[in-house]
Amino acid sequence: MRSKKWIIALLACGGLAACGDTFGERALIGAGTGVAGAAILDGNIATGALVGAAANVAYCEKYPSRCN
Template sequence: MGIKVLLAAGMLFGLAACGDTLGEQALVGGAAGAGTALVTNGDPLTGAVIGGAGNVAFCQSFPDQCRGIRR
């Protein structure tokens, strides 16, 4: 159980990489949410929706605290 919590926490830190556009923000958050759900035996679709929405909301509210995806 401990390893799953550590992996989930690591994936959640991925949300700090917001993305430069709204689409990137939704994609990064959705991927982190789906991955976290898989590790914690949750529903990946629900995780993707919650992660995507949460990341977009955070990045739009606090753009100075987000790191964009650099190419």
């Protein structure tokens, strides 16, 4: 069961690859992925949303060519 959660969490992190075109889209997509990951891993949903949004925005700012 534990490995199943990790596999699902890694797949949820793959959702961050769908960056979005604007800052708002990037934050929303990242937040959705963070919420999904937190729900699967029985974590804090709000923290998952915040971390997911920040991670997606930061990634797309660092590597803009990979996000368009």
